Amino acid sequence: MQLKAHMCALLFVAAAGAATAGAAGAQSLSPMHNSGVTPSDIKGFRLSVGNPYPRRMTFLVLPMEPGFKTAAADAAVDFPQLTLAPNSSRQVIVTFRIEPPRTERTIGVCVEPRDLRGTVLPRVCGTYTGRLIGVGG
Amino acid sequence: MRIPAVIALVICAAAGPAFASTDVTFTGTVSDTCTLAVPTPGIMALSTDGTILGSDQTLGVPATVTVLSLGGNTLTLSAPTLTSHPPGYAGGETVQMKFSGLASQPSYVSTQQTIALGLIPLTDLIVNMQVVNANGFVQGDYTAKTVLTCS
Amino acid sequence: MQLRGLIAVLLLAPPVPALAACNVLVSTSGVLARTGDATVLSSESGVPSVIVISGFLNPSISISDPRLESWPPGFDWTSATVEASYQAAWTLGSSSGGYSSGTQSFSAGIGLAVTVTLNNRVTAAGGFRQGNYTTKTTISCS
Numbered sequence: 443m444q445l446k447a448h449m450c451a452l453l454f455v456a457a458a459g460a461a462t463a464g465a466a467g468a469q470s471l472s473p474m475h476n477s478g479v480t481p482s483d484i485k486g487f488r489l490s491v492g493n494p495y496p497r498r499m500t501f502l503v504l505p506m507e508p509g510f511k512t513a514a515a516d517a518a519v520d521f522p523q524l525t526l527a528p529n530s531s532r533q534v535i536v537t538f539r540i541e542p543p544r545t546e547r548t549i550g551v552c553v554e555p556r557d558l559r560g561t562v563l564p565r566v567c568g569t570y571t572g573r574l575i576g577v578g579g
Numbered sequence: 580m581r582i583p584a585v586i587a588l589v590i591c592a593a594a595g596p597a598f599a600s601t602d603v604t605f606t607g608t609v610s611d612t613c614t615l616a617v618p619t620p621g622i623m624a625l626s627t628d629g630t631i632l633g634s635d636q637t638l639g640v641p642a643t644v645t646v647l648s649l650g651g652n653t654l655t656l657s658a659p660t661l662t663s664h665p666p667g668y669a670g671g672e673t674v675q676m677k678f679s680g681l682a683s684q685p686s687y688v689s690t691q692q693t694i695a696l697g698l699i700p701l702t703d704l705i706v707n708m709q710v711v712n713a714n715g716f717v718q719g720d721y722t723a724k725t726v727l728t729c730s
Numbered sequence: 731m732q733l734r735g736l737i738a739v740l741l742l743a744p745p746v747p748a749l750a751a752c753n754v755l756v757s758t759s760g761v762l763a764r765t766g767d768a769t770v771l772s773s774e775s776g777v778p779s780v781i782v783i784s785g786f787l788n789p790s791i792s793i794s795d796p797r798l799e800s801w802p803p804g805f806d807w808t809s810a811t812v813e814a815s816y817q818a819a820w821t822l823g824s825s826s827g828g829y830s831s832g833t834q835s836f837s838a839g840i841g842l843a844v845t846v847t848l849n850n851r852v853t854a855a856g857g858f859r860q861g862n863y864t865t866k867t868t869i870s871c872s
Contacts, residue, residue, distance in 0.1 A: 469615060470647075471613065474611040474652065474730070559620055560642055561642045561706065562724070562727050563725070566728075567728050569730070
């Protein structure tokens with residue numbers, strides 16, 4: 443009983459400590475979808491990452507496969523980690539390679555807070571499609 | 580003097596009506612946006628019988644997520660998992676979540692949940708999480724998490 | 731005699747449009763943008779269109795048929811309402827009209843030109859899908 447009570451107290455303290463150490467997170471991403479052509483085998487998109495809340499936040503900008511479960515190969519973001527002032531936004535450029543014989547490729551980009559504890563990890567994800575010029579509509 | 584005036588009047592009367600018309604064009608581009616905020620991260624507390632670690636237990640706190648959606652976006656909550664536990668913990672748990680507010684899942688589930696969003700003004704989603712283990716929990720820190728994706 | 735003959739010739743001659751010509755020039759095309767209300771796109775949040783009408787005497791100007799010309803796939807255009815509003819100014823006079831989906835008309839006084847600032851607004855209760863939107867409004871003078 444005493445051990446259980448002790449465990450209860452410790453678990454609560456640990457959970458409370460973890461919760462209070464974590465900062466609330468918020469982010470936005472725009473546009474959430476885009477498509478375009480490229481004359482080469484590299485396609486780039488300019489995206490806007492926002493911190494619309496009154497707290498300085500650091501976000502991770504992650505190129506992903508379209509299901510948002512695994513990281514995308516041959517894709518990069520110029521600023522994979524962004525620290526934004528309250529109510530500010532910044533543009534990032536994501537680029538990815540369209541390997542032949544593929545003529546089109548879709549990747550995802552997800553924005554999530556770097557340092558957030560708690561039971562929910564929020565992230566905003568978009569999909570972006572690149573096509574080789576002269577192929578398709 | 581009158582004759583030139585008369586001639587002028589005649590000229591004006593003989594002139595046909597003038598008419599011009601044009602279409603004025605307005606263009607605009609709309610981008611989908613989704614904004615997520617987690618003002619309350621959520622705290623799990625142990626039940627009195629020691630077999631449930633949950634945010635709806637006494638001294639637990641549910642997570643609150645604030646969602647703003649402009650466009651046809653989708654909110655996905657991944658199947659919740661125990662992402663960290665202390666050494667010596669033997670496992671065998673079931674991690675579950677339920678939510679209310681923007682959408683409702685009133686009973687605990689272990690599977691991925693999807694919510695279709697349209698035009699949503701700033702709205703809260705309250706998420707409760709619990710880890711159930713009939714064998715109880717060893718002392719230490721536990722973290723359970725669902726990944727909430729707006730896409 | 732000569733005068734009668736002259737008048738006859740003039741009456742039979744084709745119309746002379748020089749003094750009554752009416753020119754409508756779109757000086758600035760309009761740009762629609764999201765407003766604080768996610769159900770409304772408006773050029774008041776973007777860029778209003780400016781039109782200059784010249785070459786007339788006391789013209790009657792009408793603004794009509796604001797309409798949605800193009801929209802992205804999946805957008806429910808049947809539930810969208812398009813409206814136009816205007817502000818017009820000329821020497822010693824002005825006129826204005828609030829948002830309307832119908833025809834608005836006004837008569838301008840004698841002057842070198844009438845400057846019309848035209849706004850378009852699209853209202854859709856379900857919001858707007860991502861993509862490009864185009865509206866048009868007809869402006870006429872006579």
